[in-house]
Each structure stands twice: as structure tokens, then as C-alpha cells.
Amino acid sequence: MKAAVLHEANQPLVIEDVKVQKPGPREVLIRTSCAGLCHSDLHFMEGLYPHPLPAVLGHESAGIVEEVGSDVTYARKGDHVITCLSVFCGTCEQCTSGRPAICTGTDVRLPPGVSKRLTWDRGGPLHQFLNMSSFAEQMLVHENALVKIREDMPLDRAALIGCGVITGTGAVFNTARVAPGETVVVIGCGGIGMAAINGAAIAGAGRIIAVDTNAQKLALAQELGATDMVNAADGDPVAQVKELTKGQVHHAFEAVGSKRTAEQSFQMLGPAGTATIIGMIPFGTNIELHGFEFLRGEKRIQGSTMGSNRFRTDMPRLIDHYLKGRLHLDQWISARIKLAEINEGFANMKSGKVLRSVIMFDA
Incomplete structure (x- = not known):
């Protein structure tokens, strides 16, 4: 072969x-x-x-x-x-x-x-x-x-669920457990970032802020459920997000895989907020956080491996979301x-x- x-x-x-x-x-x-x-x-x-x-x-x-x-x-x-x-x-x-x-x-x-x-x-x-x-x-x-899986699911779209979709949506549903009405920030509008945005919309997040430097990807993020777009090329994305939210971010998802964006995800949080790292930060790279923020604001940072999935349960449900028009895999x-x-x-x-x-x- x-x-x-x-x-x-x-x-x-x-x-x-x-x-x-x-x-x-x-x-x-x-x-x-x-x-x-x-x-x-x-x-x-x-x-x-x-x-x-x-x-x-x-x-x-x-x-x-x-x-x-x-x-x-x-x-x-x-x-x-x-x-x-x-x-x-x-x-x-x-x-x-x-x-x-x-x-x-x-x-x-x-x-x-x-x-x-x-x-x-x-x-x-x-x-x-x-x-x-x-x-x-x-x-x-x-x-x-x-x-x-059911045979009426197109296999090209099904393949996406095997990693990118389960990782992004699972981080929202399983790892962070986003609740209806909460404010979500997603840094990075690649595959897993788009899945997190779509997942946050399905979960009922009140506000979903997409952060990227690519204007085309930000436009697509809006189609998938983002309510606000922040172009990091226009200035400090942390400052932009804080201005938009008045410091009330419940969840920030890092979907780039870099030291800088991981640190920014934590810096964007409001009191008692949680940063979830989805991106693959290069092996051997450390991230630095201001220790006082843990004490003063009860902020949290956590990892998510493949969306904390139980894939034999999660993937058929994602297929149902797709076939009912809620998970937008065609785009x-x-x-x-x-x-x-x-x-x-x-x-x-x-x-x-x-x-x-x-x-x-x-x-």
C-alpha cells in the first residue's frame, strides 16, 4: 500500500x-x-x-x-x-x-x-x-x-471529528464545562480553536471572543459562533479583550501552542476564571505566570488532552450535532x-x- x-x-x-x-x-x-x-x-x-x-x-x-x-x-x-x-x-x-x-x-x-x-x-x-x-x-x-458511526455521516467530515473537533469541543464540554451565559475567549482560529468556538456556541456561552491575526479566519470564526473578533495584529490582545469584557472572562482557551499565548490566556481571565491549554506547546517549553493572581483572583490554569474525551460517547453526539446543523463542519x-x-x-x-x-x- x-x-x-x-x-x-x-x-x-x-x-x-x-x-x-x-x-x-x-x-x-x-x-x-x-x-x-x-x-x-x-x-x-x-x-x-x-x-x-x-x-x-x-x-x-x-x-x-x-x-x-x-x-x-x-x-x-x-x-x-x-x-x-x-x-x-x-x-x-x-x-x-x-x-x-x-x-x-x-x-x-x-x-x-x-x-x-x-x-x-x-x-x-x-x-x-x-x-x-x-x-x-x-x-x-x-x-x-x-x-x-452511522453510515449517513460523510466520512470526510467524520475524519475531522477524530482529532481537531473532539479536541476543541471536548475542551469546552468536558474539561472546562462551559455553562450557558458565560464569557469565553478562544486564542487561535485554527482547527481546534474553531471547534472550541463552535462548541462554546453549542454550550450556550453568552459571549465568544475569537482572537487571531488572520482576518479571514476571524470572519469564519464569526460564522461558527463567535460574537466578537480581536485581531492580535492590531495591538495587545490582552488589553483588547479586557476592554471588551471589562475584565469578566470566565474561560480562556489557548489553541495556538506557544508560551506567549498560554500566558496571555491566563492574563485575560476575570476573577475565578479558568484558562484551558489545548495547543501543543513545544516540548521542553515552560510558561511563566504571576503567582499573586492565583491568590488574589482564584484563577486557574489547566491542560486538556484530546478534549478529555470519552470518544465512543462524544463522537456519535458530535455527529448528531452536525446532522442537526449545530456543528458546522462543512466550512x-x-x-x-x-x-x-x-x-x-x-x-x-x-x-x-x-x-x-x-x-x-x-x-
């Missing part, structure tokens, strides 16, 4: 002929239909996060089950599915206490470099990425890395591309020309 392989950081992906193993116990072989180009992949491509190489990247995807291994009870051939990197064991303390997104069971959620699911004729290892590797025509995953897809166009797709993402490009394997 064809797959996009990262050989070295800061080098283009290379389309290679690779092989996938037959499904073993509790494993499912999926024919990949669609895969979104996510900024998280770009972080690994640029070496901001470590991962054994060479590897087949990709993790935001949907497809159709081709074959199941022994002991698989959840899925069968022909099922339409969304994959999720939040593969869970179901038995560790995190899973049994309702936090499967941070599962610690390494027999199911295999650490980087452990999986032997992919091979090639070059010799030497070819690593699976985040237990997924969806920039390939087929994926071999544990059955707890997928959710079955997300800027380009539908072939696997061979993947490097151009990432270049367009980095330049801010697109919100999401989706690889269409069946086109």
Missing part, C-alpha cells in the same frame, strides 16, 4: 510502498477513506515533539473496516468508523475513574517505537504513529482505538487532496491559507 513516511524532521514526507500486518487478537484492519492534515502532525514533522523515525504519520481519520482479528467484539467488516489516538485499555485507574483520554495501559496504548504493525522492503523498523498512522491506504489499530474543509499532494497541503496549512485539508483516498 502507499503511505506518507517521515524519514527525518524538517524534511518532506515521502510516498513509499509499505506493508501492514494481518490483524492479531483484538486488532482491526481499516481501509482509510479520509485523513485530515492536523497541526499536531506538523509539530512532529518539525521536530518540536520527539518520535522514533522513520514513521508513517497521520491520526485524524475515518474509514471502513476490512478485517478483524480474533477476540474482536466491538467491530465487524463493513462498519464505518472514526479512529482516535485516545486508545484506551478500560482497566487502568484513569479508565475506570472516567478519564480514558489519559489511559496509562501500555499493553493497548503502545508507547512510541513498540508497535510492529508496519513493515517495508528497505529493512529496519518502520514506526506506527500514535497507534494510528492514517497517512496510509490502510490502518491496523486496536479495537479500542475506533468508534462505529472546515478548505481543500480535498490526494495522498501525493500531502506536502503541499502542509505548506498551505503553515502559511495560513487553509483551515483543513483532507486526503481523499477513495477519490
Whole structure:
């Protein structure tokens, strides 16, 4: 099969002929239909996060089950599915206490470099990425890395739910638990930021302030539910937000992944407000906060891993929101591309020309 392989950081992906193993116990072989180009992949491509190489990247995807291994009870051939990197064991303390997104069971959620699911004729290892590797025509995953979905859901839109949408909306619904009428700020109008904005609208937030430097993305944010737009290129975004809200921000979501914007999310908060970090701040980077703000204002800052999801519950609900016209995924897809166009797709993402490009394997 064809797959996009990262050989070295800061080098283009290379389309290679690779092989996938037959499904073993509790494993499912999926024919990949669609895969979104996510900024998280770009972080690994640029070496901001470590991962054994060479590897087949990709993790935001949907497809159709081709074959199941022994002991698989959840899925069968022909099922339409969304994959999720939040593969869970179901038995560790995190899973049994309702936090499967941070599962610690390494027999199911295999650490980087452990999986032997992919091979090639070059010799030497070819690593699976985040237990997924969806920039390939087929994926071999544990059955707890997928959710079955209704067949009337378009698979290109379903793929988006697999990472960007679940991460942004889940941060709003699950991690921060935004309440109706509250004021929300979202810093960064990329994929997860747009999902947080749309999620805040669904949650009934009274005011949703989108912050970015890209005027086109700010305009799209308004279509997805933002009530106010702040262009950070026009001056200090913290000062702009405080002027708009008179210092009454209940929730700030950082969706960029930088030290500066993480600190700004905390600085924007009103008394007892909560900053939720969704973006992937580069590995090894520290953020600095004014300690007195914790005492004086009872402000909080927290992380959110993949939207604190319980994806087998959350993803079907998001599909229902889409089909009922509340989750606006049609506006997300800027380009539908072939696997061979993947490097151009990432270049367009980095330049801010697109919100999401989706690889269409069946086109």
C-alpha cells in the first residue's frame, strides 16, 4: 500500500510502498477513506515533539473496516468508523475513574517505537504513529482505538471529528464545562480553536471572543459562533479583550501552542476564571505566570488532552450535532487532496491559507 513516511524532521514526507500486518487478537484492519492534515502532525514533522523515525504519520481519520482479528467484539467488516489516538485499555485507574483520554495501559496504548504493525522492503523498523498512522491506504489499530458511526455521516467530515473537533469541543464540554451565559475567549482560529468556538456556541456561552491575526479566519470564526473578533495584529490582545469584557472572562482557551499565548490566556481571565491549554506547546517549553493572581483572583490554569474525551460517547453526539446543523463542519474543509499532494497541503496549512485539508483516498 502507499503511505506518507517521515524519514527525518524538517524534511518532506515521502510516498513509499509499505506493508501492514494481518490483524492479531483484538486488532482491526481499516481501509482509510479520509485523513485530515492536523497541526499536531506538523509539530512532529518539525521536530518540536520527539518520535522514533522513520514513521508513517497521520491520526485524524475515518474509514471502513476490512478485517478483524480474533477476540474482536466491538467491530465487524463493513462498519464505518472514526479512529482516535485516545486508545484506551478500560482497566487502568484513569479508565475506570472516567478519564480514558489519559489511559496509562501500555499493553493497548503502545508507547512510541513498540508497535510492529508496519513493515517495508528497505529493512529496519518502520514506526506506527500514535497507534494510528492514517497517512496510509490502510490502518491496523486496536479495537479500542475506533468508534462505529452511522453510515449517513460523510466520512470526510467524520475524519475531522477524530482529532481537531473532539479536541476543541471536548475542551469546552468536558474539561472546562462551559455553562450557558458565560464569557469565553478562544486564542487561535485554527482547527481546534474553531471547534472550541463552535462548541462554546453549542454550550450556550453568552459571549465568544475569537482572537487571531488572520482576518479571514476571524470572519469564519464569526460564522461558527463567535460574537466578537480581536485581531492580535492590531495591538495587545490582552488589553483588547479586557476592554471588551471589562475584565469578566470566565474561560480562556489557548489553541495556538506557544508560551506567549498560554500566558496571555491566563492574563485575560476575570476573577475565578479558568484558562484551558489545548495547543501543543513545544516540548521542553515552560510558561511563566504571576503567582499573586492565583491568590488574589482564584484563577486557574489547566491542560486538556484530546478534549478529555470519552470518544465512543462524544463522537456519535458530535455527529448528531452536525446532522442537526449545530456543528458546522462543512466550512472546515478548505481543500480535498490526494495522498501525493500531502506536502503541499502542509505548506498551505503553515502559511495560513487553509483551515483543513483532507486526503481523499477513495477519490
